[in-house]
Amino acid sequence: LPVPQTASSRGGVRSVFIDIAPDSSEAVESYTVLRGRTESGSYQEVGKVENSSRHVSFEDRNLLDAETYHYKVVGRGRSGMTTVPSQPIRVATAGPPDAVTGLSAQSGLIRKVILQWQASFDPNVKGYNVYRRTSGDTWAKIKTLDGQSRASYADEGLDDEKTYTYRIAAFNVVETESSPSRTAAATTKGPPSPVTGLKAASGEARKVSLSWNPVNEPEVKGYAVYRASQETGPFETIKSIEGREQTQFVDGGKKGYFSDDAGLQDETRYYYKVRAVNVVDVQSPESRAAIAVTKPVPTPVTGIRTGEFEVKQVTVEWEPNPEPDIAKYEVFRGEEQASVNKSLGEIPGSAYRFVDKGLKDGTTYHYKVRAVDKDGLIGKFSIAVRSSTKPLPRNPRGIKAAFDGGQVIVSWAPNPEPDIVKYAVSQKGFMFWDKAGESNGPSFAFRGEVKKGKTLTFRVTAV
Structure with a gap:
């Protein structure tokens, strides 16, 4: 029988592949593969393969990494005879993958680090293991990436402004790792820069207009506005503003439609701070505080005075308010000093006089006035003043007929009032008083029908 010949051999991952040049299948039925650790040492049978006369190959598995093995092949004929062993061949298994090269780590990102490296050209590489540590920590595997061609990874969910160190190891189909790559370190981005140039406008009616310089950092998505009623705080969030270029806000005091927070108070000091907010809601350090005082209400009206004893009316006058933006004055009346609450109307801000007409004779009234500015701020009331309308003349006394x-x-006694112009004399009729005549003095001559024995009744009214 012919001595078997090996066509080729190659080492794999914990395996060896041997290709045998087949002989005639009529002469050689099968081949036995022997393995030894040294060329001249003993050999052990590791497998048998049938002769197909076309392609005969054998795979020796479960070997050690990066080890050299020696093989011989023995043919067996159909008669049971065996051939002389082939010449020994020397084959080495594949070792661990080569170390990953070109590792880099990108700093300055928000809560993440992007890693990049040179992908392995080793066909036995199945993927990569990513390791990370921080200062003083041990290495920890944070990610297993499948795929020989993988060459990047984004490590997310990290802390702000913290340094992380990385290394990469390739692994093959049996999970054998390469030696670690060189390390690469990166530092995550910190919070946005503080807001500068914060200004708060004073003198506005129940509002404060704020403005500040934009924080020109691409990761900034907006701003958080804070307000306090004291310099030492506490500062509470009153508005979240979307947009890096949105650098103005008017604080009207209300946080929302269903909020119990009232509008800003008049003539009140407020303190403001603003923080920049990035895309993961990390806020910058607070800005310097800006202070504003809201507009005061108009001062109480002064110099209020009234006419006395006018006929069925009272004239109310006052001094103009010192504020330049008074839009109107409101006049109130009451018959008691403690209840001056009946609104009589609104007077233009350029007028300082009001005539209250249609009043009762001989009645005392009390008046107050307050100013209202163009922003609708209502001033405090003036002091209350009182005035009486002119009473009716006293009924004439001492009437005789x-x-x-x-x-x-x-005849009658003259009335004491200095402005009596006449007297009206009436005679009592069957049901009503009938006009008898008028007189400029304290007597009147009645020349009507006078019957003997009839009683005549007269009354006199001063006018």
Whole structure:
């Protein structure tokens, strides 16, 4: 029988492949493969393969990494005879993958580090293991990546402004790792830079307009606005603003439609701070505080005064308010000083006089006035002043009536009022008082029908 000839051999991952040049299958039925650790040492049978006369190959498995083995092949004829062993062949198994090269780590990213390396050209490489450590820590495997061609990885969910060190190891189909790559370190990005140039406008009605310089960092997505009523705080978030270029905000005091937070108070000091916010909601250090004082309400109206004893009216006057933006004045009346609450109307801010008409005679009234500015801020009331309308003339006293020939002379005491212009005399009829006449003095001659035995009744009214 012919001595077997090997066509080729090659080492694999923990395996060896041997290709045998087949002889005639009529002469050689099968081949036995022997293995030894040294060329001249003993050999052990490791397998048998049938002769197909076309392609005969054998795989020796479960070997050690990066080890050299020696093989001989013995043919067996159909008669049971065996051939002389072939010349020994020397084959080495594959070792661990080569170390990964070109590892780099990108710093300055938000809560992540991007790793890149040179992908292995070794066909036995199945993937890569990523290892990480921080200062003082031991190495920890954080990710297994499948695929020989993988050459990058993003390590996410990291802390802000922290340094991480990485190394990569390739692994083959039996999970054997290469030696570690050289290390690469990267530092994650810290919080955004503080907001600068914060300004708060004073003198606005129940609001404060804020403005600041934009933080020109690409990861900044907006700003958080804080407010406090004291310099030492506490500062509470009143607004989250979307957009890096949105650098203005008007604080009207209300946080939302269903909020119990009222508007800003008049003539009140407020403190503000602003923080930049990045895409993962990390906030910058707080800005310097800006201070604003809201607009005060108009001062109380002064110099209020009234006319006295006007006929069925009272004239109310006052001094103009010192504020330049008074839009109107509101006048209130009451019959008691403690209840001056009836609104009489609104007077333009350029007018300082109001006439209250249609009043009752001889009645005392109380008045207050307050100013309202163009922003609708209502000032405090003036002091209350009072005035009385002119009373009706007193009823004439000492009325007498006496017959004098064919007439009746009606007389009375003159009224004390200095402005009496006349007296009206009436005679009592069956059901009503009938006008008898008028007199400029304290007497009147009635020349109407006078019947003997009839009683006449007169009354006198001063006008």
